[in-house]
Amino acid sequence: MIPFSDRMEKVTGSAIREIFSLLARPGMISFAGGNPNPETFPSKDVAEITAGLMESAGDRVLQYGATPGTASLRESVCEMVGRKGISASPDDVLILTGSTQGMDLVTKTFLNDGDVILTEGPTFLGALQTFRTYRVEPIGVAVDDDGMVMEDLEEKLIATKAKVIYTIPTFQNPTGRTLPLERRKRMLELAKKYGALIMEDDPYSDLRYSGAPVPTIRSLDDLGDTVIYLGSFSKVISPGLRVGFAIADGKIVRKLIIAKQGTDLHTSNLSQAIVDKYIRLGKLYPHIEECRSFYVRQRDAMLDAIKKYLPKNLRYTQPDGGIFIWASMAEGEQAIELFKKSVEACVAFVPGEYFYPDLSGKNTFRLNFSMCSPETIDEGIKRLGQLM
Ligand SMILES: Cc1ncc(COP(=O)(O)O)c(C=O)c1O
Structure with missing residues (x-):
């Protein structure tokens, strides 16, 4: 095998690749990713625009x-x-x-x-x-x-x-x-x-x-x-x-x-x-408004569910936008341990340590709310609450 360059040798793929391989399990509720929700994609407009471009340009x-x-x-x-x-x-x-x-x-x-x-x-x-x-x-x-x-x-x-x-x-x-x-x-x-x-x-x-x-x-x-x-x-x-x-x-x-x-x-x-x-065509700004109305329901559902089901001593962010909530358990607790149990219960999130350049933050984790419906978010956080 020809050796990799010095530059690439130490670079591994995303540390959370393994987590993503678990997401394919049937019934998994995933708060792990960071994708925009495909329901927001303007497919019809893009199809029309593309057809027009092919004809004219x-x-x-x-x-x-x-x-x-x-x-x-x-x-x-x-x-x-x-x-x-x-x-x-x-x-x-x-x-x-x-x-x-x-x-x-x-x-x-x-x-x-x-x-x-x-x-x-x-x-x-x-x-x-x-x-x-x-x-x-x-x-x-x-x-x-x-x-x-x-x-x-x-x-x-x-x-x-x-x-x-x-x-x-x-x-x-x-x-x-x-x-x-x-x-x-x-x-x-x-x-x-x-x-x-x-x-x-x-x-x-x-x-x-x-x-x-x-x-x-x-x-x-x-x-x-x-x-x-x-x-x-x-x-x-x-x-x-x-x-x-x-x-x-x-x-x-x-x-x-x-x-x-x-x-x-x-x-x-x-x-x-x-x-x-x-x-x-003036479509972007109205579309951004639609995206906001779409995601705000999911953000609110996740914040409501966290309040309802997760331990009272959990600290978490209440963002005004974006697609992520960040949670911190008590010092000394391990998000990886929670993750192992939660995957068994078919709920996934990302343990926070991967996001730290020095892999600290073992007690933290990231929850994404862009991909699940409000009902699924409620169910997933409820399961997480039972484990915690
Ligand atoms: C902070 C941040 N920057 C950049 C990107 C990637 O954006 P792009 O699709 O434009 O490469 C992401 C995607 O998740 C992100 O979270």
Whole structure:
């Protein structure tokens, strides 16, 4: 067997792959995944748009395209992020094959072997995998009920000289927490003071069910050279289309374009054209409203069920949006042990330790509410309560 590269040797697949293999069991109620619910997919619209594109623009959408993405979609993205207070011109936008590609390109572009990247501890598993593939070491910054703790961030910026902070400030994966405005401003100040970039990953902010929107960190970055903002259509149209985008300073975008050329040349023209048409037909914002009305029932069902069935000393987040709730048992308790029992009772979730760069947080676990109906959520949490 030919040996794997040094880079790939130590990278294993997702730590929770085994968990996902258990989900196929008949009757399993899964709070483990993080997929958007297929009932929200606008399949009929996508079918009509695709048929129209094939008739009128097949020669264009089936051809190679430009690396930055189509001019039309980049304009649409500028209009869309403008609604979040982000001012951007098409030259500041790079269309990505999912925002996951943004994490990959930013890591490839800015970080060397052995560098450190600061993340929330816990953070998104996919990001951890990307960083490790480039032999970049993720170090978790302490979090509290309001997300990343700025005093710890400053200490770690000084101690590690990290060049990049990766953050999911709104409806974070895995905790569902949202970083308040004051901390966003402080993070920006710290990043500027210590010469670090902020990679702001924001796939969930459109899925807000309660409370007022909090400005993106990118919108607070007056010179636009400190924050690279990553957005995605995965949770509000479809993840299978694989369309996301980065917004950054033009000089950074130009370097990311070079990094992308060697990766996939460009994001699928067909997918880009479908997303752009969907936006330009005025369908996106009403659809986001529909997604919100759909998921809010599931969030409420899960919060109600937790209150009703789970132990009173369990601490858990009550997110205003997104698709995750984060639970913490008493110190010393092991979510893995609960997981083993719950799988026997046909209920799955993800033990929290996998989301920590240092595998701490053994007493925590993540519950996803996007995939099950309110009735199934009630049943699943009831079973979990019996086990706990
Ligand atoms: C925090 C976070 N970022 C990015 C992604 C992936 O998004 P995309 O489908 O755009 O690659 C996810 C998906 O679960 C996520 O939770």
